[in-house]
Amino acid sequence: MAFIFLLTEALTNPLFDVIASTSRVDARAEKLLEEGLRLIDLRYQVQSSVDAAERLQWVPKLEVKDWLERTGALLQELDAFGRQFREWRDELQGPCLFLLTCGCPMLSAYRLGTRAAQLHHRVQGYIEEGRHLGGVAQPPPLLPVEKVPSFTLRIVGRQDTLDEIKSCLGEDDPARVIGICGMGGVGKTTLLVEINNSLIGRNTAGLVEIKNSLIGRKTAGFDMVVWATLSRDFTVERLQRDIAKRCGLSLPDGDDGRSMQRLLFDFLSTKTFLLILDDVWTDFDLVEVGIPLPNHENRSKIVFTTRSEHVCSDMDAERRIQVDPLNKEHSWELFRTRVPEKLLDDPSISEHSEWVVDACGGLPLALICLGRTMASKRSAGRWALARELIRDSPTGLRGMDQVMYSLKLSFDGLASDLTRICLLHITSVFPHGQAIVEEQLVISLVQGGPLRDKEAGVARQRGYNVIGDLVAEFLLQTCTVDGTNQVKIHPMVGIMALHVAQQRGLMMPPV
Numbered sequence: 001m002a003f004i005f006l007l008t009e010a011l012t013n014p015l016f017d018v019i020a021s022t023s024r025v026d027a028r029a030e031k032l033l034e035e036g037l038r039l040i041d042l043r044y045q046v047q048s049s050v051d052a053a054e055r056l057q058w059v060p061k062l063e064v065k066d067w068l069e070r071t072g073a074l075l076q077e078l079d080a081f082g083r084q085f086r087e088w089r090d091e092l093q094g095p096c097l098f099l100l101t102c103g104c105p106m107l108s109a110y111r112l113g114t115r116a117a118q119l120h121h122r123v124q125g126y127i128e129e130g131r132h133l134g135g136v137a138q139p140p141p142l143l144p145v146e147k148v149p150s151f152t153l154r155i156v157g158r159q160d161t162l163d164e165i166k167s168c169l170g171e172d173d174p175a176r177v178i179g180i181c182g183m184g185g186v187g188k189t190t191l192l193v194e195i196n197n198s199l200i201g202r203n204t205a206g207l208v209e210i211k212n213s214l215i216g217r218k219t220a221g222f223d224m225v226v227w228a229t230l231s232r233d234f235t236v237e238r239l240q241r242d243i244a245k246r247c248g249l250s251l252p253d254g255d256d257g258r259s260m261q262r263l264l265f266d267f268l269s270t271k272t273f274l275l276i277l278d279d280v281w282t283d284f285d286l287v288e289v290g291i292p293l294p295n296h297e298n299r300s301k302i303v304f305t306t307r308s309e310h311v312c313s314d315m316d317a318e319r320r321i322q323v324d325p326l327n328k329e330h331s332w333e334l335f336r337t338r339v340p341e342k343l344l345d346d347p348s349i350s351e352h353s354e355w356v357v358d359a360c361g362g363l364p365l366a367l368i369c370l371g372r373t374m375a376s377k378r379s380a381g382r383w384a385l386a387r388e389l390i391r392d393s394p395t396g397l398r399g400m401d402q403v404m405y406s407l408k409l410s411f412d413g414l415a416s417d418l419t420r421i422c423l424l425h426i427t428s429v430f431p432h433g434q435a436i437v438e439e440q441l442v443i444s445l446v447q448g449g450p451l452r453d454k455e456a457g458v459a460r461q462r463g464y465n466v467i468g469d470l471v472a473e474f475l476l477q478t479c480t481v482d483g484t485n486q487v488k489i490h491p492m493v494g495i496m497a498l499h500v501a502q503q504r505g506l507m508m509p510p511v
């Protein structure tokens with residue numbers, strides 16, 4: 001602040017000492033300087049607290065903003081006073097001028113002294129007020145729906161599925177728990193992010209509200225949409241904390257689960273909520289977490305995503321929406337969003353690009369990751385090389401490692417080692433991407449496969465159970481050929497399984 005410099009300079013000048021000793025202006029200015037410095041210090045502390053709170057999305061209190069504004073204006077007045085004071089000091093210092101204008105400086109001294117006293121009084125008042133401000137900010141207001149970051153530029157080919165989910169969320173749909181299932185990387189999270197963000201509306205006052213018109217035929221009338229991501233390392237406590245944070249409830253550290261459960265239950269019981277749970281790997285007890293069971297009275301709903309049909313059943317999903325890989329047309333549409341048209345139009349590359357898109361098997365994660373990688377391969381030779389890597393050494397190709405990681409999570413998550421070994425066997429024996437009669441798979445597992453040592457009847461039963469589990473975990477796909485149900489090995493699952501078998505030194509003998 002300029003006034004500090006001006007006042008300090010003036011007060012330490014010896015000539016000034018002599019002249020000013022006849023008046024009380026020096027003492028007043030000195031006191032003003034002292035108090036002014038305290039005000040600056042306090043204002044700095046309050047402003048820093050406000051900045052820190054705003055970084056955490058907290059909202060500064062109105063009285064604090066007002067105090068900062070008023071102190072800012074007062075400090076400007078102090079600056080102006082400092083300038084006046086300095087001019088007066090300069091007049092006193094010029095002896096000729098002093099003689100000529102004798103009397104006037106004394107009059108100015110009186111005015112300045114009075115002004116200093118007034119300012120001093122106001123500064124003290126502001127300091128007192130500033131000390132009693134208390135907390136500078138309030139937690140952000142509880143938004144009915146919060147935006148979830150989306151990493152999808154444009155969603156391809158999912159309008160029907162989106163409409164189906166929205167229709168289930170409508171009030172006229174009786175389903176209260178809805179499970180969205182499908183293999184890893186197929187786009188389940190993407191769909192729910194889209195649903196969540198499409199619910200964000202604003203009312204006439206510009207405040208965030210739930211855009212109910214987007215849901216179902218009748219509005220759903222949720223008070224609040226809560227998003228929580230569970231993942232494989234899910235714990236009840238972490239879910240409780242995530243939901244509590246979203247609901248603006250503070251749970252003391254080290255608190256026992258019971259009081260967390262009570263707190264959440266009491267809060268959520270007063271709301272009609274839509275709870276979106278992304279990436280559920282195992283079933284859990286909603287009530288144990290503190291989530292009231294959605295029913296026709298509270299009109300709440302839960303929608304969750306999972307890679308397992310078993311989880312859908314175990315979570316009592318009344319509606320199950322399966323997300324399948326994209327069809328050929330949409331696969332190409334998505335691949336084209338990443339690979340330049342010029343490359344795809346090159347006749348020497350088209351055979352390879354066809355192969356790559358087929359190998360992705362309609363899996364959006366693979367189409368995007370491989371699309372990005374292939375976009376920089378400008379010759380047929382480099383495409384051919386990439387093809388080899390995709391097939392034989394997938395983790396050696398940028399992008400493929402991400403796809404392999406995602407699918408390996410599902411493989412590792414299988415219920416037993418036997419199921420894992422059976423998948424490795426099947427993928428090493430049967431062609432990928434082609435319909436296979438289930439009976440053939442069972443025969444292969446039983447005759448010379450991992451189930452060969454078991455008694456014939458038991459082995460067959462086990463074989464069917466294993467195939468059922470692999471289908472339920474989306475590591476085998478179902479398809480219909482001439483009216484009969486058959487299964488297919490997804491090309492990316494096939495590549496992942498062969499890679500795992502290679503790493504484990506397990507190469508299955510053909511049947």
Ligand SMILES: Nc1ncnc2c1ncn2[C@@H]1O[C@H](COP(=O)(O)OP(=O)(O)O)[C@@H](O)[C@H]1O
Nearest residue numbers: 152154155156184185186187188189190364365
């Ligand atoms: N229909 C789609 N159109 C465009 N990109 C998609 C689509 N579905 C998924 N993706 C992209 O594929 C990747 C994997 O999707 P994600 O929703 O995370 O899969 P999941 O949750 O089923 O494992 C993400 O990068 C996502 O942006």
Ligand SMILES: [Mg+2]
Nearest residue numbers: 188189279305
């Ligand atoms: Mg997901």
